[in-house]
Amino acid sequence: MTEPQKHQITDKDGNATKDRPWIFRTYAGHTNVRKSNELYRNNLAKGQTGLSIAFDLATQCGYSSDEDIAKPEIGKVGVPINTLDDFAILFDNIDIAEVNTSMTINGTSMWLLSLYVALAEERGVPIEKLQGTTQNDLIKEFLARGTYVFPPEESIKLIVDMYEFCLTNVPKWNPSNVCSYHLQEAGATPVKELAYSLVTAITVLDAIKERNCFDEEEFERCVGRVSFFVNAGMRFIEEMCKMRAFTQLWDEICIERYKVKNPKFRRFRYGIQVNSLGLTEEQPENNAWRILIETLGVTLSRDARCRALQLPAWNEALSLPRPWDQQWSLRLQQILAYETDLLEYPDLFDGSPVIESKVNDLKEQANAEIQKIMDAGGGVEAIKNGYMKSQLVVSQAERMSKINSGEHIVVGKNRWTDGIESPLVRDSDGGVFKVDPESAAETVSALEATKAKRDDAKVAECLKTLRETAIKGDNMMLASIACAKARVTTGEWTATLRDVYGEYRPPTGVEGQSLSIENETLDTVREKVKTFMDTRGHRPRIVVGKPGLDGHSNGAEMISVAARHAGFDVIYFGIRLSATDIVQSAIEEDVDVIGISLLSGSHNEIMDQLFEELDSEGAKGKIPVVLGGIIPQADAEALKEKGVSAIFTPKDYDLMEVMNRIMDIILANDSE
Amino acid sequence: MQTNPLDEKRLQQLTQAANLKKLPLAKLISLFENRSEKATQERHDIIHHITNNPKTFTGKGVTIGFTGTPGAGKSSLIAELCKTLTQNNDLRIAVLAIDPSSQKSGGAILGDRTRMHSGSKNKNLFFRSQASNLELGGITHNTFQATRLLRYLFDLIIIETVGIGQNEIDIQYMSDHTFLMMQPLAGDQIQFMKAGIMEIPDSFIVNKCDEERLARTSYHMLRASLKQSKLIVLNAKDSFENAAKDNIFLTSATKHKGIQELAGFIRSIQRNDQSKNKKPKDIENFYLQKTIQELYGKFGLDILSQEQEALKQLTGYEEKMTFATTAIEQRILER
Numbered sequence A: 001m002t003e004p005q006k007h008q009i010t011d012k013d014g015n016a017t018k019d020r021p022w023i024f025r026t027y028a029g030h031t032n033v034r035k036s037n038e039l040y041r042n043n044l045a046k047g048q049t050g051l052s053i054a055f056d057l058a059t060q061c062g063y064s065s066d067e068d069i070a071k072p073e074i075g076k077v078g079v080p081i082n083t084l085d086d087f088a089i090l091f092d093n094i095d096i097a098e099v100n101t102s103m104t105i106n107g108t109s110m111w112l113l114s115l116y117v118a119l120a121e122e123r124g125v126p127i128e129k130l131q132g133t134t135q136n137d138l139i140k141e142f143l144a145r146g147t148y149v150f151p152p153e154e155s156i157k158l159i160v161d162m163y164e165f166c167l168t169n170v171p172k173w174n175p176s177n178v179c180s181y182h183l184q185e186a187g188a189t190p191v192k193e194l195a196y197s198l199v200t201a202i203t204v205l206d207a208i209k210e211r212n213c214f215d216e217e218e219f220e221r222c223v224g225r226v227s228f229f230v231n232a233g234m235r236f237i238e239e240m241c242k243m244r245a246f247t248q249l250w251d252e253i254c255i256e257r258y259k260v261k262n263p264k265f266r267r268f269r270y271g272i273q274v275n276s277l278g279l280t281e282e283q284p285e286n287n288a289w290r291i292l293i294e295t296l297g298v299t300l301s302r303d304a305r306c307r308a309l310q311l312p313a314w315n316e317a318l319s320l321p322r323p324w325d326q327q328w329s330l331r332l333q334q335i336l337a338y339e340t341d342l343l344e345y346p347d348l349f350d351g352s353p354v355i356e357s358k359v360n361d362l363k364e365q366a367n368a369e370i371q372k373i374m375d376a377g378g379g380v381e382a383i384k385n386g387y388m389k390s391q392l393v394v395s396q397a398e399r400m401s402k403i404n405s406g407e408h409i410v411v412g413k414n415r416w417t418d419g420i421e422s423p424l425v426r427d428s429d430g431g432v433f434k435v436d437p438e439s440a441a442e443t444v445s446a447l448e449a450t451k452a453k454r455d456d457a458k459v460a461e462c463l464k465t466l467r468e469t470a471i472k473g474d475n476m477m478l479a480s481i482a483c484a485k486a487r488v489t490t491g492e493w494t495a496t497l498r499d500v501y502g503e504y505r506p507p508t509g510v511e512g513q514s515l516s517i518e519n520e521t522l523d524t525v526r527e528k529v530k531t532f533m534d535t536r537g538h539r540p541r542i543v544v545g546k547p548g549l550d551g552h553s554n555g556a557e558m559i560s561v562a563a564r565h566a567g568f569d570v571i572y573f574g575i576r577l578s579a580t581d582i583v584q585s586a587i588e589e590d591v592d593v594i595g596i597s598l599l600s601g602s603h604n605e606i607m608d609q610l611f612e613e614l615d616s617e618g619a620k621g622k623i624p625v626v627l628g629g630i631i632p633q634a635d636a637e638a639l640k641e642k643g644v645s646a647i648f649t650p651k652d653y654d655l656m657e658v659m660n661r662i663m664d665i666i667l668a669n670d671s672e
Numbered sequence B: 001m002q003t004n005p006l007d008e009k010r011l012q013q014l015t016q017a018a019n020l021k022k023l024p025l026a027k028l029i030s031l032f033e034n035r036s037e038k039a040t041q042e043r044h045d046i047i048h049h050i051t052n053n054p055k056t057f058t059g060k061g062v063t064i065g066f067t068g069t070p071g072a073g074k075s076s077l078i079a080e081l082c083k084t085l086t087q088n089n090d091l092r093i094a095v096l097a098i099d100p101s102s103q104k105s106g107g108a109i110l111g112d113r114t115r116m117h118s119g120s121k122n123k124n125l126f127f128r129s130q131a132s133n134l135e136l137g138g139i140t141h142n143t144f145q146a147t148r149l150l151r152y153l154f155d156l157i158i159i160e161t162v163g164i165g166q167n168e169i170d171i172q173y174m175s176d177h178t179f180l181m182m183q184p185l186a187g188d189q190i191q192f193m194k195a196g197i198m199e200i201p202d203s204f205i206v207n208k209c210d211e212e213r214l215a216r217t218s219y220h221m222l223r224a225s226l227k228q229s230k231l232i233v234l235n236a237k238d239s240f241e242n243a244a245k246d247n248i249f250l251t252s253a254t255k256h257k258g259i260q261e262l263a264g265f266i267r268s269i270q271r272n273d274q275s276k277n278k279k280p281k282d283i284e285n286f287y288l289q290k291t292i293q294e295l296y297g298k299f300g301l302d303i304l305s306q307e308q309e310a311l312k313q314l315t316g317y318e319e320k321m322t323f324a325t326t327a328i329e330q331r332i333l334e335r
């Protein structure tokens, strides 16, 4: 044995060695269980080491595929799951005792975990072998992601139930995953990302402590189960520092607040998805470089290296990734892990005064922000009073303002915009993934089949127990697992609990927000607003609507703030509205234009609903409708034929130009 | 000012609005909010028509104001109240919710709908957002104007104010009953006292009393400060179950507490209840003065008082307003 050198890592026998790579993940799922199962098996065969399941929005929000609200969404952005029979197919020929399964599920986490446990029990797999994660971070759902189901307190209660159940029964399961990923996608700066996600972790752990269901040793292990899901953006040095700050802050919180003695249980374990918000529709091939650079931020420093990594694809701003796009991103990870010497060294940055100073600065600011929130009543309170949400909108508005002014350079978007067109988008499918619209039928008929053969009395009994357990306030896991086995549906489980717990709409965070855009276009728009007011006798009014289950609110929020900046009166009331909600509001408010924002890919179906609704009120053609979001070029023509006056996509980042075009549409409309 | 008969289209619109059809009704409200001269004449004609056809326009027009600190839960509580009050289908309710306008751009984000689960197809419930507006014509000009119309069409008009500033003072003149809403926070009441705003309301609501404990302490604290300031006749003998007798309502919008009782009380409120005696007898005259003052300052007000006699000969707000502005403009020219 030779004496190890400073640039080497050693194994427990003191021999020079090399780290094992992180887990390679690809976030995947679409169409239906059969297709998704094929996809997973393919990915595993390609060397992927864990599953990361994307569910469709109906499943995430707790609706079955046969409910009206679910129909436009079946299989669009993830796999639809209605009953245990679906799960059996989804994991067909996949060894759930072996595979690590990460589920991006939140409002209905308990239900999906119950299905997984029920599946294991029916297959005879001991449930203590199950390993994986249910995302189950409801605070960030209220702040950024939008698939919440129950009010904040009840949401936290269900999370605590899962921790209580899992610690002894499914010890390798991470009942929840504290997410800062989505916060950054909604605009958070590194400091806000650190602060709000740590506040989230504290909120959950405090609630667990309050229940007093664990002894000291168990509680330590429970703290050890808390894992994180983090974002990494283009400022990759700062992002690396953020990861180091996370590691240190978490250790400090575990020691000081929770008195965790075993360092193993204080380790900051985290998975990563790198930033997608900054990936552009313009010159999309450049995104490949961005993804690589973002990856460096979370892999370079050994002490702050991620446990698992999933990457977006070059065509992020165009559509869901196609299999080839995902493969290309997976290859990036494999090349980095296996072709380079990255994994051979101890931490490269230990002892760097630059890094240390930056880390300390982030920590200090984050601590101050955490303190502020805790003093004002903690995480749940900061959701309800809208503080954290409005802070995210502030940052997003700042970011957009800087892109508008050119201060924040985005290559191909606001600088070096001319170039040769990428051959990648010249594929026959235009680089765009499309879910076969016929595939939903398979899901719905499978649901019908299950409903036809299940024991209805058993279902009713299980749901009754579920309701009673909820009313009593007891742990809901066993009642949920019983429901899963009885073939209760996703919609039935959720509706029962919605009825007991109620529903909740969080603050939108847009009130009082402003942009710092001052340019010629703004002058032009305000001039047009003035002309409009002089001739029509009132301010232009717009309703900005988010119909359906799509929770992407950034665009709608920015458009609302921009419209106010231009001088509009703006009616904006959050996400997850029906076409009826929006049309009725537009009529009552007598708006001059309806602005719809849709990113989840269900625009064709939902715009049909909207126009039907307008028609039934005798308002079609009277109020112009504009649409923005992820709208593939190929759908534009048909949408315009249906009555959409203008379509805006991510490349329309010049907010005042957007307002200018809308003003022209309003001024040209004299249908009154 | 002359009075013109309404044309066919307008008559049809009015009939539909009287039947609470939303599109025409919304357009009419816009006409009442409209600042153009043409709209002034039309409003005059419409009000004339309405007052001459009381059988068609049957709204009871009780107006209720909700004011209080931002975030006290005004929108949430109003939403709950509306659910309860529309249950029997015997009340027609219009809600006007006011949000602040931006100083810089003049635009506003109107977000009170977030709490309303709004966009209901229910004809008996109509919700309209208004910007507090910084232009000439008065902060609550639009609310006043919309109310002029709505009170002939609806039985109950609920106004939610911004929660800060001039609105709070004005709301009492506009409504038959004003509620001041607060949260169960110790410091809150004291602040209100300082602002002198405690003198405005007819009743108090302490919302967010999710638990009885909060209701209890809030009641005793508020009662103590009211007693001290002798602002309100207290009849409940310091027992929190009877708080309503002190004109104090303890509610939780999220836990559905105290809603039935408050709704019952609201049902009992009468239009122009003179015993309350807070509302000026002539609200239109009040707004006339206010608007003139905002437009022309003291100079305008002086002329207004000089022209009192002439004004008395005129009927209707639009007519008086037109007369007054013409007179003042005239004098400005002569200056």
Ligand code: B12
Residues within 6 Å of the ligand: A054, A055, A056, A057, A077, A078, A104, A143, A144, A145, A146, A147, A181, A182, A185, A186, A276, A277, A278, A279, A280, A315, A316, A317, A318, A319, A320, A321, A544, A549, A550, A551, A552, A553, A554, A555, A556, A558, A559, A594, A595, A596, A597, A598, A599, A600, A601, A602, A626, A627, A628, A629, A630, A648, A649, A650, A651, A652, A653, A654, A658
């Ligand atoms: C940020 C983001 C998120 C954030 C959203 C945070 C938030 N609160 O908004 C988070 C991380 C939460 C998220 C989650 C999901 N996302 Co996402 N997300 C994005 C991303 C990266 C950027 C969108 C964005 O916010 N851009 C910034 C804003 C300002 O721009 P914008 O919305 O495009 O708006 C501009 C224009 O489009 C236009 N506009 C938009 N709306 C309107 C409205 C009007 C009236 C007007 C005039 C103009 C206008 O003007 C705006 C200003 O320029 C996009 C990909 C991309 N790069 O575009 C994927 C993307 C939209 N997401 C996608 C998916 C699938 C999801 C999930 C459904 C995944 C899953 N299976 O769970 C989840 C669930 C979310 C939900 N509840 O619906 C897909 C949608 C696929 C499709 N349409 O086929 C995309 C395209 C990524 C991808 N390629 O797969 N996401």
Ligand SMILES: Nc1nc2c(ncn2[C@@H]2O[C@H](COP(=O)(O)OP(=O)(O)OP(=O)(O)O)[C@@H](O)[C@H]2O)c(=O)[nH]1
Residues within 6 Å of the ligand: A384, A385, A386, A507, B069, B070, B071, B072, B073, B074, B075, B076, B077, B112, B115, B162, B163, B207, B208, B209, B210, B251, B252, B253, B254, B255
């Ligand atoms: N705990 C609790 N929270 C409530 C109650 N009523 C409202 N809230 C919450 O308080 C916050 C503000 O509620 P709103 O109804 O928007 O308050 P508002 O007074 O209309 O606010 P502004 O219009 O912004 O001034 C929201 O988060 C509500 O969910 C209640 O009775 N109890």
Ligand SMILES: [Mg+2]
Residues within 6 Å of the ligand: B074, B075, B076, B112, B160
């Ligand atoms: Mg409000």
